[in-house]
Amino acid sequence: MKDDQIPRLARHIVTLAIRMGVIKRKPCEVCGEKYAVAHHDDYMKPLDVRFLCHSHHQKYHKNTGMKEYKMYEIDKDPVKCKKCGYKWIPRVQKPKKCPNCQQRNWEKKK
Numbered sequence: 001m002k003d004d005q006i007p008r009l010a011r012h013i014v015t016l017a018i019r020m021g022v023i024k025r026k027p028c029e030v031c032g033e034k035y036a037v038a039h040h041d042d043y044m045k046p047l048d049v050r051f052l053c054h055s056h057h058q059k060y061h062k063n064t065g066m067k068e069y070k071m072y073e074i075d076k077d078p079v080k081c082k083k084c085g086y087k088w089i090p091r092v093q094k095p096k097k098c099p100n101c102q103q104r105n106w107e108k109k110k
């Protein structure tokens, strides 16, 4: 197994575990920020995760000197545009408009 396949697999397992309700998505354990990512201390223990917001996640990696596998870690849930039904994973907390139909109040039906 290649090195980068392990975090990828761990991420996949967490995604499934959250979907199945085995792991509950939690707010950041440091500041309580709602948008937190699942961080692995040990990728060999895929179900052993802690939830950290973006800034605390980055700090954590800096402090521990752990290699950043950010792209492999769980990010946000996809959001759905109520206007056109398009689903995407936003890069910011509150996307201003739907990337598909470009409508601004995509969170409201009308």
Ligand SMILES: [Zn+2]
Binding pocket: 028, 029, 030, 031, 032, 033, 052, 053, 054, 055, 056, 057
């Ligand atoms: Zn935080």
Ligand SMILES: [Zn+2]
Binding pocket: 038, 039, 040, 057, 061, 069, 073
């Ligand atoms: Zn991490």
Ligand SMILES: [Zn+2]
Binding pocket: 081, 082, 083, 084, 085, 086, 098, 099, 100, 101, 102, 103, 106
């Ligand atoms: Zn849309």
